Amino acid sequence: MRIETQVLERIRALPPEQQEEVLDFIEFIRSRRPIPAKDRPMGLCKGEFRVPDDFDAPLPDEVLRDFES
Numbered sequence: 001m002r003i004e005t006q007v008l009e010r011i012r013a014l015p016p017e018q019q020e021e022v023l024d025f026i027e028f029i030r031s032r033r034p035i036p037a038k039d040r041p042m043g044l045c046k047g048e049f050r051v052p053d054d055f056d057a058p059l060p061d062e063v064l065r066d067f068e069s
Helices: 003-012 016-032 061-068
Strands: none
Touching: none
16 A cells, blocks of 8 residues: 555544644645755756856956955
């Protein structure tokens, strides 16, 4: 017998108040370990922005000073 079937049978045998407790417990468990989001496919933002040619160029001194201070 599958675990899902076993769980459902046992839940159905409980009084409604205890079924609510089971539901609360399930929500508690889910909140502790959220289901990880699926990886987004590459290229969703294709054409949305452009990386400048000088992206890897050193920053100007005034910008560097702002970061270092």
